[in-house]
Amino acid sequence: DAKTTQPPSMDCAEGRAANLPCNHSTISGNEYVYWYRQIHSQGPQYIIHGLKNNETNEMASLIITEDRKSSTLILPHATLRDTAVYYCIALISNFGNEKLTFGTGTRLTIIP
Amino acid sequence: DGGITQSPKYLFRKEGQNVTLSCEQNLNHDAMYWYRQDPGQGLRLIYYSQIVNDFQKGDIAEGYSVSREKKESFPLTVTSAQKNPTAFYLCASSIARQETQYFGPGTRLLVL
Numbered sequence: 001d002a003k004t005t006q007p008p009s010m011d012c013a014e015g016r017a018a019n020l021p022c023n024h025s026t027i028s029g030n031e032y033v034y035w036y037r038q039i040h041s042q043g044p045q046y047i048i049h050g051l052k053n054n055e056t057n058e059m060a061s062l063i064i065t066e067d068r069k070s071s072t073l074i075l076p077h078a079t080l081r082d083t084a085v086y087y088c089i090a091l092i093s094n095f096g097n098e099k100l101t102f103g104t105g106t107r108l109t110i111i112p
Numbered sequence: 113d114g115g116i117t118q119s120p121k122y123l124f125r126k127e128g129q130n131v132t133l134s135c136e137q138n139l140n141h142d143a144m145y146w147y148r149q150d151p152g153q154g155l156r157l158i159y160y161s162q163i164v165n166d167f168q169k170g171d172i173a174e175g176y177s178v179s180r181e182k183k184e185s186f187p188l189t190v191t192s193a194q195k196n197p198t199a200f201y202l203c204a205s206s207i208a209r210q211e212t213q214y215f216g217p218g219t220r221l222l223v224l
Contacts, residue, residue, distance in 0.1 A: 044155075044202070
């Protein structure tokens with residue numbers, strides 16, 4: 001099972017790009033990198049996921065290094081509503097038990 | 113509007129009492145999941161179901177029970193055998209296993 005490592009907290013100025021790093025050096029070839037975020041006392045919100053190629057959607061961009069050992073989530077124009085805990089996950093599969101194992105994540109604070 | 117609903121938002125349990133948390137989805141998803149989240153911690157899988165009338169134990173199933181009689185519904189019962197039930201309970205669903213999981217808003221269970 002691939003373990004992910006994220007910094008515990010980050011600040012970003014409102015309107016700037018927020019770049020959230022994640023290390024997953026033991027990720028296997030068929031594991032996807034997923035990003036979720038959780039605003040206080042709410043359910044986690046899916047953001048984006050990828051396997052090898054960089055991905056972009058209406059919320060964010062995901063940059064995965066060529067060796068797949070790390071990735072960066074980019075929120076292009078951070079707003080105060082982006083303040084949340086962000087979780088980077090390698091999808092774990094164990095004989096059909098596809099569970100999401102969230103670590104402690106990165107607490108992102110957007111500064112006005 | 114498609115989505116996952118959980119009710120109630122807050123639930124109080126007396127000692128020795130069983131309580132049932134509701135989870136409903138109208139996304140036509142086959143797979144559904146129950147997670148528990150304790151303050152400042154990540155998610156832990158309680159039970160999951162890949163199809164109707166089938167479910168599997170997760171990492172912390174003791175003291176919990178579930179049923180999956182309908183595709184749309186996956187209720188979780190917290191029994192009196194669960195000695196430390198105070199937590200934030202999250203339900204999720206995915207179109208199939210190994211697909212993206214989407215979460216409900218959560219139910220916060222408190223013991224009186």
